[in-house]
Each structure stands twice: as C-alpha cells, then as structure tokens.
Amino acid sequence: MAELVGNVLVGQSGGPTSVINASVAGIISEALNHECIEEIYGTLNGVLGILQEDLIDLASESQQQIRALKHSPGAALGTCRYKLKKQQDFERVLEVFKAHNIRYFFYIGGNDSQDTADKISKLAQQQGYELRVIGVPKTIDNDLPITDHTPGYASAVKYLATTVREIAADNEAMGQGDLVSIIEVMGRSAGWLAAGSALAKRRDHPHDPPHLILLPEVPFAQDKVLEDIRRTLKREKFCQIVVAEGLVDSDGNYLAADAATDSFGHAQLGGAGDALAEIIGQNIPGVKVRVAKPGLAQRCAAHAASKTDVDEAFLAGEAAVEAAIAGHTDKMVTLLRGDGDHYTTETGLAPLSDVANSVKKLPREWINEDGVSMNFQFLRYAQPLIQGEVTVPHDSGVPVFARLEKVRVDKILPGYDV
Amino acid sequence: MAELVGNVLVGQSGGPTSVINASVAGIISEALNHECIEEIYGTLNGVLGILQEDLIDLASESQQQIRALKHSPGAALGTCRYKLKKQQDFERVLEVFKAHNIRYFFYIGGNDSQDTADKISKLAQQQGYELRVIGVPKTIDNDLPITDHTPGYASAVKYLATTVREIAADNEAMGQGDLVSIIEVMGRSAGWLAAGSALAKRRDHPHDPPHLILLPEVPFAQDKVLEDIRRTLKREKFCQIVVAEGLVDSDGNYLAADAATDSFGHAQLGGAGDALAEIIGQNIPGVKVRVAKPGLAQRCAAHAASKTDVDEAFLAGEAAVEAAIAGHTDKMVTLLRGDGDHYTTETGLAPLSDVANSVKKLPREWINEDGVSMNFQFLRYAQPLIQGEVTVPHDSGVPVFARLEKVRVDKILPGYDV
Numbered sequence: 001m002a003e004l005v006g007n008v009l010v011g012q013s014g015g016p017t018s019v020i021n022a023s024v025a026g027i028i029s030e031a032l033n034h035e036c037i038e039e040i041y042g043t044l045n046g047v048l049g050i051l052q053e054d055l056i057d058l059a060s061e062s063q064q065q066i067r068a069l070k071h072s073p074g075a076a077l078g079t080c081r082y083k084l085k086k087q088q089d090f091e092r093v094l095e096v097f098k099a100h101n102i103r104y105f106f107y108i109g110g111n112d113s114q115d116t117a118d119k120i121s122k123l124a125q126q127q128g129y130e131l132r133v134i135g136v137p138k139t140i141d142n143d144l145p146i147t148d149h150t151p152g153y154a155s156a157v158k159y160l161a162t163t164v165r166e167i168a169a170d171n172e173a174m175g176q177g178d179l180v181s182i183i184e185v186m187g188r189s190a191g192w193l194a195a196g197s198a199l200a201k202r203r204d205h206p207h208d209p210p211h212l213i214l215l216p217e218v219p220f221a222q223d224k225v226l227e228d229i230r231r232t233l234k235r236e237k238f239c240q241i242v243v244a245e246g247l248v249d250s251d252g253n254y255l256a257a258d259a260a261t262d263s264f265g266h267a268q269l270g271g272a273g274d275a276l277a278e279i280i281g282q283n284i285p286g287v288k289v290r291v292a293k294p295g296l297a298q299r300c301a302a303h304a305a306s307k308t309d310v311d312e313a314f315l316a317g318e319a320a321v322e323a324a325i326a327g328h329t330d331k332m333v334t335l336l337r338g339d340g341d342h343y344t345t346e347t348g349l350a351p352l353s354d355v356a357n358s359v360k361k362l363p364r365e366w367i368n369e370d371g372v373s374m375n376f377q378f379l380r381y382a383q384p385l386i387q388g389e390v391t392v393p394h395d396s397g398v399p400v401f402a403r404l405e406k407v408r409v410d411k412i413l414p415g416y417d418v
Numbered sequence: 419m420a421e422l423v424g425n426v427l428v429g430q431s432g433g434p435t436s437v438i439n440a441s442v443a444g445i446i447s448e449a450l451n452h453e454c455i456e457e458i459y460g461t462l463n464g465v466l467g468i469l470q471e472d473l474i475d476l477a478s479e480s481q482q483q484i485r486a487l488k489h490s491p492g493a494a495l496g497t498c499r500y501k502l503k504k505q506q507d508f509e510r511v512l513e514v515f516k517a518h519n520i521r522y523f524f525y526i527g528g529n530d531s532q533d534t535a536d537k538i539s540k541l542a543q544q545q546g547y548e549l550r551v552i553g554v555p556k557t558i559d560n561d562l563p564i565t566d567h568t569p570g571y572a573s574a575v576k577y578l579a580t581t582v583r584e585i586a587a588d589n590e591a592m593g594q595g596d597l598v599s600i601i602e603v604m605g606r607s608a609g610w611l612a613a614g615s616a617l618a619k620r621r622d623h624p625h626d627p628p629h630l631i632l633l634p635e636v637p638f639a640q641d642k643v644l645e646d647i648r649r650t651l652k653r654e655k656f657c658q659i660v661v662a663e664g665l666v667d668s669d670g671n672y673l674a675a676d677a678a679t680d681s682f683g684h685a686q687l688g689g690a691g692d693a694l695a696e697i698i699g700q701n702i703p704g705v706k707v708r709v710a711k712p713g714l715a716q717r718c719a720a721h722a723a724s725k726t727d728v729d730e731a732f733l734a735g736e737a738a739v740e741a742a743i744a745g746h747t748d749k750m751v752t753l754l755r756g757d758g759d760h761y762t763t764e765t766g767l768a769p770l771s772d773v774a775n776s777v778k779k780l781p782r783e784w785i786n787e788d789g790v791s792m793n794f795q796f797l798r799y800a801q802p803l804i805q806g807e808v809t810v811p812h813d814s815g816v817p818v819f820a821r822l823e824k825v826r827v828d829k830i831l832p833g834y835d836v
Contacts, residue, residue, distance in 0.1 A: 016588045016592065074588045075591035162817055163719070166491045166817070168492075170718040199815065295708060297581050303580055303584070383815070386814075397576055398618060401583070
C-alpha cells in the first residue's frame with residue numbers, strides 16, 4: 001500500500017454523547033504518530049462545516065484541552081442533523097476536500113452519518129480522488145449493526161442505572177404501597193436504553209427496582225401493565241417504572257399523543273411518561289404518580305460516564321486512524337468482544353454500506369416472558385460495558401470541560417449556500 | 419444541668435435529600451459518646467413509626483452501614499408526609515416515648531416537621547415528662563428561617579449546576595441559533611434551587627448558560643421573556659432556560675395547568691417546563707424546544723453530592739446530640755456562617771417555634787434587575803456551599819448504598835389505628 005500524504009479532517013454528527021469527544025481525542029492522538037499526515041483539521045458542525053468551509057486547526061490546540069476532551073460532553077467540534085441531499089452538496093464536499101488536500105476523513109456518528117460518509121467515499125472513488133474514509137461509531141441508542149455495542153451507549157446506561165437506583169432509594173423511603181414512580185428514557189424505536197436500567201438491580205434480586213421496564217419492542221398492554229403495577233404495590237413499598245419514549249400500543253401508535261417529525265423523518269417524541277401517569281392515575285385510585293424525564297442529560301452526563309466506554313471511544317478513534325493509514329477506506333470501526341470469561345474488546349472494520357441506515361434491534365430473546373424485565377443474556381451483555389468510574393476535574397464545585405481555541409483554517413473557495 | 423439518662427429516638431420526615439442520612443450518621447456517632455444515652459432507636463417512617471410503635475435498634479447496625487449512610491440518598495429510616503392532627507395522636511406519641519423511655523428525640527426535617535417536633539416537646543412539658551427535643555434541619559428547598567442554609571440544598575444545587583453545564587455543552591454542539599432548552603426544577607414557592615443553577619456560569623461570564631432563570635418570585639411576563647429568548651438566540655447558538663415548577667403569571671396563577679394539593683395543603687406542581695415550551699413554540703416560529711425534568715433526581719443524586727453539604731449534615735446531627743446532652747430542648751440546630759473571607763460554618767440553636775411553619779424567601783435584592791439572573795450577592799452566598807466532591811463506592815458499575823438491618827424493638831403497647 002503506497003503511503004498517502006495529506007491532511008486529516010475530523011467531523012462529528014448527530015446527537016452528542018458523553019464520549020464522542022473521546023473519539024476525537026483518540027483520532028488526534030493517533031494521527032500525530034504518522035508523518036504522512038500533515039495537518040489535522042476539524043469541521044465545525046459536521047457536514048455543514050465542510051459545505052461552508054468552516055474548518056479549524058486541531059493540531060494547534062493545547063495538549064491540555066485535547067486531554068480534557070476525554071471527559072467533556074457535547075461535541076467539541078459542533079455537530080448537525082443536516083443531511084446531504086442534493087448531488088451538488090456532495091460535489092461541494094469533494095471540492096472542499098480537494099482544496100484543503102483532505103486525504104483522510106474520519107466521521108464520528110450514527111446510522112445517518114455513516115451513510116453520508118459512505119456516499120462521500122463513493123463519490124471520491126468515482127472521481128478518482130484518493131481519499132480514505134473511516135467512520136467511528138457513536139450513539140447512545142446502541143442501534144448500529146455489526147459492532148458489539150456503540151460508544152456512548154454504556155455511559156448513558158450507567159447514568160440511567162445510577163439515577164434509577166438513587167430515585168428508588170428516595171421512593172423506598174417515601175412509599176407506603178401507594179407510590180408509582182416513572183422515569184421516561186430515550187429510545188425511539190429500540191429499547192436498548194430502557195433495558196439498560198435493569199443494571200440497577202442487584203444480582204439475584206429480580207424484585208429490585210426498576211419493577212417494570214416498558215420497551216418499544218413490547219406493545220403496551222394496558223390491563224396487564226396495570227395488573228403488574230397493582231401486584232408490585234402490594235409486594236413492595238412502591239412501583240418504579242422505566243418507560244421508553246417510543247412505547248407503542250397494540251396498533252403501533254405512540255402512547256404520547258403529540259408526535260412530530262425531525263429533519264431525518266424520524267418521529268420526535270416525548271410524553272410517554274406523562275401519558276402513562278395519566279392512565280395509572282385514572283385506573284388505580286389513591287395512587288401517587290411522579291414522573292422524571294432526564295431528557296438530554298442521558299447523553300451528556302459525563303460526570304457519571306463509564307470508564308470502559310470512555311476508553312473504548314478513544315480506542316475507536318485511534319483504530320480509525322490506524323485503519324486509514326493501513327490503506328482501508330469506506331469502513332466503520334467496530335468493537336469486537338473477546339470470547340473469554342473476562343471482558344475484552346478489540347476493534348474490527350465493517351463496510352460503511354453494511355452499517356448505513358441499518359438498525360440493530362434489541363434481541364427479543366433477551367426480554368423475559370413477562371415483557372417488562374430483562375433476562376441474564378441481556379445482563380451478561382450489558383454489565384461489563386458500564387464498569388469503571390471517571391474522575392472529572394471540578395472548579396468552584398462544577399465540572400470543567402474542554403474549550404477548544406478553534407483556530408480557523410483560511411478559506412480558499414467561494415461561499416456556498418446551504 | 420442534671421444528667422438525663424434514657425434512650426434516643428431518631429426520625430426522618432418529609433421529602434428525602436441526598437444528605438439526610440448523613441445527619442442520622444452524625445446523631446448515632448455522637449450519641450455513642452455519651453453514657454447517659456442507653457439505647458439508640460430509630461422510628462420507621464417518621465411520626466407514623468412512633469404512632470405504630472415501629473422502632474428499630476440503630477446501635478445494633480454495623481459500623482460499615484452507618485458509615486455508608488453518609489453517601490446514601492433516600493431516608494434510611496423511611497419518612498412520611500403524615501401530619502399529626504388530632505390531640506389523640508400527640509398523646510399516643512408521648513405514650514410511646516414513655517413506654518420506651520425515650521428522653522432524647524431528634525427529628526430531621528423541614529418546616530412542617532419542626533412544627534411537629536415543637537408540639538411534641540410542648541406536650542411533654544405540659545405533662546411533666548422530661549424530654550429533650552432537638553430538630554435537625556433538612557430540605558433541598560433551603561426555605562428554613564434563621565439557619566444560614568439547610569442541609570440538602572447544596573447537593574441539589576451542585577447536581578443541578580452540573581446538569582445545566584452538561585446539557586449546555588450538548589446544546590452548544592447542536593444549536594444553530596434555533597434551539598431552546600428548558601430544565602424544569604423543583605421549587606414550589608421559592609426559587610432557591612432555580613437560582614442555584616446560576617452556579618453553572620463561569621465567574622465573569624454572565625452570558626454563560628443558563629441564559630434565563632425563571633423564578634417563582636418574578637411573575638412570568640410573557641412578552642419580555644420571549645424577547646429575552648429571541649435576543650439570546652441571536653447572540654448565542656442556543657437559549658438555555660431553567661424554570662422553577664412554581665412559576666406564576668402576573669395574576670399569581672401557576673403556569674402549569676393541573677395543580678393538585680398534597681396532604682399538607684401545598685399545591686403539587688409539575689408542568690411549568692412543558693407549559694413554557696408550548697408558549698415558546700407558538701410564538702417563535704421555527705424554534706426547536708427540548709424539555710428535561712430531573713424530578714426526584716434533584717434530591718437524591720448522592721453520586722454528585724457536595725462534600726461541604728455532606729459534612730455539614732453530619733455536623734448538624736452531632737450538634738443536635740451535643741445540645742440535648744447540654745440540656746437544650748425545643749430547639750433546632752442552625753448553621754452559622756463565619757465572618758471571614760474563608761468560608762467556615764459553626765452550629766447554633768434556634769427555638770423550634772421560630773422555625774416552624776415560617777419560610778425563608780430568596781432575597782429580592784439578590785435577583786438582577788432583568789429578573790432572570792442572579793447577582794454577585796447570591797453567588798457569594800451559594801458558591802461555598804457546593805464545594806468538594808464525594809466518592810461513592812460502586813459495585814458492578816452502579817453506586818452502592820446503605821441497607822440497614824432494621825432490627826425491630828419489641829412492641830410494648832397495644833396497637834393504634836392511624
């Protein structure tokens with residue numbers, strides 16, 4: 001494989017996670033090891049920054065700030081939900097790449113982003129422009145195929161399991177057999193996050209909270225769920241329920257009434273918790289219902305991140321650069337779990353086209369027959385991912401996160417209307 | 419002062435906090451130092467446990483578990499919102515105290531609980547039963563008078579400021595000048611918690627998020643707030659708003675439509691965030707609005723507690739015992755701030771009757787003229803309270819909390835119907 005000399009471009013896309021910046025740190029850290037890489041640029045707000053030629057010089061950032069990326073939530077380069085649609089947009093991307101001699105493009109994102117990376121890669125091949133494109137997986141939804149799991153998922157789950165256990169302690173103190181506590185969690189089409197809340201249970205304590213996990217995979221059976229709640233209230237001091245925002249009824253309609261649509265055509269939800277609270281209040285007289293909705297905190301609670309997750313996100317960034325240097329392109333880095341009893345991870349590669357726009361569902365056989373709890377197969381899968389705590393530096397009592405200088409790269413091309 | 423020989427009873431009341439158990443640990447720890455104290459009992463679920471003679475032997479708990487109370491949320495003894503109403507209830511309390519030779523009663527709670535403690539103390543005096551009653555302050559609402567601040571408040575604020583800063587990082591990455599992010603926080607009648615979110619701002623960065631803090635003290639002026647939001651969206655990439663659940667309009671009506679009433683006659687709220695989101699969506703076209711509602715997590719996120727708060731809650735417990743041993747009764751422990759530049763705390767005592775059912779308001783002069791931000795006087799007050807982080811032990815990736823054995827004290831009296 002001939003050495004490809006040129007510049008690196010790193011981008012972040014879609015919803016941030018607690019560890020998406022750790023992947024940027026991994027990419028920069030590894031890129032600095034290779035002499036064929038001349039400049040290390042970042043694009044501001046993903047493909048939007050490419051279209052508008054808003055690039056920054058990442059190599060000029062202080063080492064201190066790059067190190068701080070490992071514990072900083074959000075997306076330090078900015079992100080976007082803009083989807084390249086027109087052929088003209090793709091042509092513009094290539095034009096910008098050529099103008100800045102971008103030969104290595106690392107795009108950190110979920111399904112839609114891997115699809116974008118794939119299309120950019122294929123257009124470059126068509127045009128005979130030598131470009132190596134490697135995707136880095138990212139999403140708290142854990143719904144990317146082929147990879148064992150996705151960086152960002154474990155930290156969201158660790159935060160949720162922590163929150164569930166804490167709220168359970170509060171509920172246990174307050175409850176007199178009349179308290180239903182609902183936590184509405186993210187998860188449009190797959191219940192990976194809601195399922196993860198099962199990690200709040202102690203091993204061999206199936207009756208520990210959360211008492212019911214309502215997944216998008218299991219249509220809401222109102223009478224059965226109400227009966228489950230009544231039974232739990234009799235047995236325990238309270239009933240703690242984790243409900244995914246994407247819970248649907250037997251006709252496939254969202255429990256939440258006001259579904260809208262985001263720019264990728266996905267329904268935007270919210271309100272399953274309140275809808276459920278209303279149903280419970282109407283059907284179980286005298287019960288008190290409390291709803292919490294962590295919302296965005298689920299994907300940015302870096303102070304409660306999983307150390308395993310942070311390390312793997314960094315590793316995935318490093319592996320992307322190594323793969324590109326080795327001549328790979330049009331691939332996404334995957335995480336592979338070792339076969340041994342002791343949890344280990346290695347990285348692999350999968351064709352972007354196999355990843356793009358495909359969704360990994362929560363296996364039905366990991367859900368117990370009761371439909372509201374997870375079995376040992378899920379726990380065996382998820383448990384290792386949330387191991388280890390991080391130490392986030394604090395100043396004046398609050399966490400301190402990275403702030404990049406964002407030194408702009410001079411624009412070369414005429415402007416472009418997005 | 420003649421030595422009073424007898425048993426201790428500890429109770430917890432009202433909503434739990436992240437540090438209410440630290441006060442229990444402080445009481446037990448100090449009580450063990452005094453030979454005139456024979457047994458150390460706890461009442462399960464506050465006054466309910468007294469009425470029903472549900473007492474446990476705290477001295478028989480392991481030292482390990484008592485130490486773990488310092489980082490355990492919820493209320494390890496159980497709590498209640500039951501309010502003693504009938505004279506018969508008060509008589510029963512005294513009867514139980516006499517039956518178990520309770521001579522020291524420590525009640526950890528907020529305004530209502532201090533009122534209950536006061537009434538029990540006065541009835542004992544009337545009956546000539548020697549009893550020393552000391553209240554220990556507790557509430558995330560920070561609304562108890564006389565004490566500089568209330569254990570529990572600082573940890574809730576630290577968690578909120580952390581969450582605000584993390585969500586701000588996410589918002590900053592996603593926003594394109596069109597994103598409004600709302601965090602609905604607790605606070606029925608006073609904006610102490612909402613105000614505390616101002617600690618997420620860096621010193622001398624008044625434009626840092628949260629951009630608007632909507633307090634119950636400042637009636638919601640829709641046009642002005644919408645104008646503030648529009649201006650922020652122009653200046654920043656996003657507008658982050660912290661709204662107290664008790665936000666009212668100029669007629670004093672809650673912004674949230676469905677106000678109910680709890681057993682103490684307070685309106686139970688929820689929904690100010692969603693109500694605000696609706697107003698914004700209707701009035702600022704094209705804007706995206708996201709709502710998070712940490713709910714109960716605000717008062718139980720022990721993993722993000724303030725070390726200062728934990729230490730002061732423990733100290734308040736110790737001070738309660740010391741005061742009772744010294745002969746004080748019918749008092750609540752207060753926290754007194756030192757005059758020096760360096761933050762220090764000592765404890766004092768205030769008559770229960772001065773505390774009971776009185777409310778400390780957020781000083782109006784600590785709110786900036788814009789009505790949506792806090793000035794340096796508030797920051798100088800609140801900043802020291804959230805200093806220091808705690809280390810909570812984890813097992814299998816989630817925090818581990820105290821689990822008391824709760825060895826029951828034998829019942830002596832006939833049953834009592836609550």
